[in-house]
Amino acid sequence: MIQLANICKNYQIYQKKQGVLQAFQSLIHREYKIINALDDITFNINEGEIIGYIGPNGAGKSTTIKIMSGILVPDSGTCNILGFTPWKQRKEYVRHIGVVFGQRSQLWWDVPVLDSYYLLKDIYKVPLKQFKTNLDLLTTKLDLGDILNTPVRQLSLGQKMRCEIAAALLHDPKILFLDEPTIGLDAISKLKVRKFIKEINHEKKLTIILTTHDMNDIEALAKRIILIGKGKILLDGSLPELRQKFTAHKIITICYLTKKDCPIPYKIIAETENKVKLAIDVTKNSISEVINKLSNCYDICDISVDTRSIEEIIVDLYKEYQI
């Protein structure tokens, strides 16, 4: 359904120098630097998948999204999405995609949300009947009933995001690009948005490409992760795979009343009064054995065993690849 092969993209940026004099100099003569934004990007995505497309800032995420949505032309490589080459058949192609840029609105600021929706209906030439059906469905699912007649500027961030997502789905796209859909939202709104994305993916077989820095989004939604750094794809795999590869450690935290004087053969991450946090390599030690040993040394009153959070894994990944 989505095929990218050997996509490369270089940017030419001119170097800014400090100082007023240098700024004037750069008006006449500029020094250019070539940046490899994307270097041989290849991946395939099937219908109905939710892809978590992650990487640090400046890794090339948005360049990829721009190429996939037809805004940008790559220097080389091929891209076939739904049978289109996005940048060549832009108008025909974009009819089938929906794009939500988390930071920017696609709604008209001063008018009720519904007015924006009707304008979008005209832009995408959605037949009235189909439009009504979609609107009803989205209104129920995203709980928009009360806010459709409110001007956008009066909506809260969470309400606005729900409206944005609905706006991107009115024309029944086959692919949805979500860029930071939960940025700045409170916990409840985040959960609502995630739940909806999951449902719509399931019911409409919608393919979703999600770029985010919020690893909880990824964990809740994406079955597959593509990690990009410095313009290269570093990792392409499922979340459990990723976990297995990078979560050889578990974190055990214990509260104790008294402590005997005996050596602890594990790595202590943090220790405060009556509380100690240990990192356990589960490939070498079994958990029950660890707990056994610990209970010999401590008079334990509370214990918790945690897997390392996905957030930490990603930080490790970034570190490992030096991106």
Added chain:
Amino acid sequence: MRLYLQYLKILLKSALQYRVSFILLSIGQFFVPFSIFISMYFLFQRFEQIKGWTLYEVALCYAVIHIAFSLSECFFRGFDSFSSLIISGEFDRILVRPRSALIQILGSRFEFTRIGRLFQSFIVLVYAVYHLNLDWNYLKIITLTAMILSGVVIFAGIFILGATLTFWTIEGLEVINILTDGGREISQYPLNIYPNWVKNFFTFVIPFGTINYLPLLYVLDKTNKNNLYAFIPFIGMLFLIPCLLFWKLGIKHYKSTGS
């Protein structure tokens, strides 16, 4: 076209959300060019005529250019403020919608407050026509209308040129105002009062001459019955073609740099 009307509707609705500011701005737009006309009026009180042109003849010229300018500012404002679309990234949004970028940019902004300027210029038009005592015929009415329409097209062309330049510069270019505001100020008088290089520039490069001096001669019966002058405004409209080609080039550049 239907879509364009929908854009018009939603933005009019938006503008009316701020009623007081809308009214005040419109009044302002009425009085700013009005003061220009007043100074023109007093100029003629003192000198009676400039190179053989009387106040009413110049007033007609003034009215045509100001009506054209206010219409183009109202409807082509999207191009005039295009750099903001680039900076905010809104232009990317336009590109992911299945319509031509041109119509979406046109629809991105209307400056309805120009109704004040339009109204003011219209009053001057009526004033000029009332005092001129011309022999009106159909062709003259067509010519006058074409002068205004062609004026709108030329201003639109300049706006598009300016917008296209921002693909390279990102920041909006005040430079282009030399052509819009400057062009407007210059061509509110018949062009033959200026030195040759000004006249030639605004006839053959930016063709304000085709909506101002040349057809004016016809409307005012100064051409010795040469009716060809009546059709000159239509030639001015051709100015849009190179502007649109340049625009296409700009989009292509944008799509390869993304900024």
